Amino acid sequence: MTRADIPIEELRxxxxxxxxxxxxxxxxxxLAELADRRETVPxxxxxxxxxxxxxxxxxxIAGVLRRSNRGFISFPNDPDGINSTGADxxxxxxxxxxxxxxxxxxxxxxxxxxxxxxxxxDGLREWAxxxxxxxxxxxxxxxxxxxxxxxxxxxxMKIMGWPEEDLDRLYGWVDIVMHGxxxxxxxxxxxxxxxxxxxxxxYMFALIAERRAAPPREDVTSAALAAEIDGKxxxxxxxxxxxxxxxxxxxxxxxxxxxxxxxxxxxxPEQWDQMFESTAVLNSAVEEFLRWGTPPVPTRTIVDDEVQxxxxxxxxxxxxxFPLAVANRDPSYYENPDDVIVDRFVDMGAKPHVAxxxxxxxxxxxxxARLELRIAxxxxxxxxxxxxxxxxxxxxxxxGLAWGVDNIHLRFxxxxxxxx
Ligand code: HEM
Numbered sequence: 001m002t003r004a005d006i007p008i009e010e011l012r013x014x015x016x017x018x019x020x021x022x023x024x025x026x027x028x029x030x031l032a033e034l035a036d037r038r039e040t041v042p043x044x045x046x047x048x049x050x051x052x053x054x055x056x057x058x059x060x061i062a063g064v065l066r067r068s069n070r071g072f073i074s075f076p077n078d079p080d081g082i083n084s085t086g087a088d089x090x091x092x093x094x095x096x097x098x099x100x101x102x103x104x105x106x107x108x109x110x111x112x113x114x115x116x117x118x119x120x121x122d123g124l125r126e127w128a129x130x131x132x133x134x135x136x137x138x139x140x141x142x143x144x145x146x147x148x149x150x151x152x153x154x155x156x157m158k159i160m161g162w163p164e165e166d167l168d169r170l171y172g173w174v175d176i177v178m179h180g181x182x183x184x185x186x187x188x189x190x191x192x193x194x195x196x197x198x199x200x201x202x203y204m205f206a207l208i209a210e211r212r213a214a215p216p217r218e219d220v221t222s223a224a225l226a227a228e229i230d231g232k233x234x235x236x237x238x239x240x241x242x243x244x245x246x247x248x249x250x251x252x253x254x255x256x257x258x259x260x261x262x263x264x265x266x267x268x269p270e271q272w273d274q275m276f277e278s279t280a281v282l283n284s285a286v287e288e289f290l291r292w293g294t295p296p297v298p299t300r301t302i303v304d305d306e307v308q309x310x311x312x313x314x315x316x317x318x319x320x321x322f323p324l325a326v327a328n329r330d331p332s333y334y335e336n337p338d339d340v341i342v343d344r345f346v347d348m349g350a351k352p353h354v355a356x357x358x359x360x361x362x363x364x365x366x367x368x369a370r371l372e373l374r375i376a377x378x379x380x381x382x383x384x385x386x387x388x389x390x391x392x393x394x395x396x397x398x399x400g401l402a403w404g405v406d407n408i409h410l411r412f413x414x415x416x417x418x419x420x
Contacts, residue, residue, distance in 0.1 A: 012045040019046035019054045034326040043310040055322040058330035060310040065358035069097030072300035092242045107227040111220040117367040128379040139414035152254035161219025256404035260293035266389045275342045284345035291353035294325040295402040387412040
């Protein structure tokens with residue numbers, strides 16, 4: 001029987017299994033539930049929010065990503081299907097598709113090339129040590145506040161060519177926009193979010209005016225100022241949109257992988273030793289933590305008449321939602337998928353993971369993210385050869401649009417500052 005013979009309500013009902021992307025459970029528990037779905041109903045329908053289909057198999061997820069905007073659109077990229085900001089157009093470039101999206105990638109890709117990214121290495125290493133210097137003498141640190149948040153923050157500032165001395169101010173606002181204010185009522189948190197968003201906007205508009213008046217430089221800001229999309233230069237609002245996405249896309253993701261990795265390594269110190277046995281193992285460990293600790297969760301909406309997803313033919317208008325982490329734990333491609341095996345990617349035998357997505361929207365920051373993770377692990381290893389989790393502070397995982405860990409407090413032998 002073809003899909004056209006089955007009313008959509010019937011198709012949904014026969015595949016129904018609700019899914020909560022914001023469920024307050026540990027990541028392993030959400031993944032165990034998704035693994036069970038993969039076995040029993042690999043393409044399932046969840047009626048939560050405006051409803052969506054939840055994908056669980058590597059091949060189904062990779063297939064949707066590869067087709068990307070042929071068959072699917074990316075806006076709004078929200079699991080509940082709600083365009084919460086009320087915007088007419090999607091965020092640049094992650095919620096754009098087709099030729100307009102391609103023009104943004106033609107502008108962005110060279111600005112994030114391996115060569116451009118490699119030029120940042122020394123500066124990033126120095127910044128990693130500057131951050132470590134701030135707490136190394138205390139013998140303990142709040143890892144997110146002291147490293148996992150500001151390190152990706154400064155990396156974005158560097159590739160964008162923004163003044164590094166504004167890091168604390170800018171990322172103080174970004175932190176509030178993304179994570180609200182812990183412990184305050186929802187309306188107060190929303191007000192703080194709105195205020196911080198306004199402050200970022202004001203800061204960015206001033207920066208854009210300054211950079212328009214200055215000679216071009218070799219950074220992403222100059223590339224964006226020079227770009228013509230659909231034959232026109234970008235307006236201040238479009239530039240703001242793009243710059244805001246850079247800050248958001250490059251922050252939670254790297255922070256999440258670093259956080260999940262450090263919690264795991266505190267509990268498995270033999271792997272902290274093993275991953276530095278050779279450069280090959282270290283590079284493999286970076287890939288393994290990206291695979292095992294994949295944070296982002298894309299959503300797409302079908303625009304063709306019908307699209308085959310796994311064994312199910314879905315009609316136009318249906319939305320598919322897929323935590324990339326579940327593709328990366330598919331036992332069809334990864335033996336003992338829930339285990340961290342730091343040398344899993346050494347011999348190139350393991351299937352490439354999809355932590356950075358695939359197809360037209362594949363992450364712009366792939367090379368940058370890999371460099372950041374490698375430098376972070378190397379410098380943390382050099383300065384913190386041994387560390388553990390503070391016994392009185394329990395790390396807390398969250399789900400959502402990017403999965404991650406809060407409340408990571410590390411203890412270690414106090415060390416000395418290296419930079420003045
Ligand atoms: C561990 C680190 C990172 C991970 C796992 C990650 C993952 C992803 C994924 C899965 C996508 C595609 C989403 C989709 O298909 O809807 C994406 C897109 C994107 N990422 Fe990353 N990312 C990381 C770091 C970064 C960094 C450091 C930057 C830049 C500073 C960045 C900038 C972007 C941008 C601009 C896009 C949109 C690309 C487009 O729509 O064409 N990401 N990222």
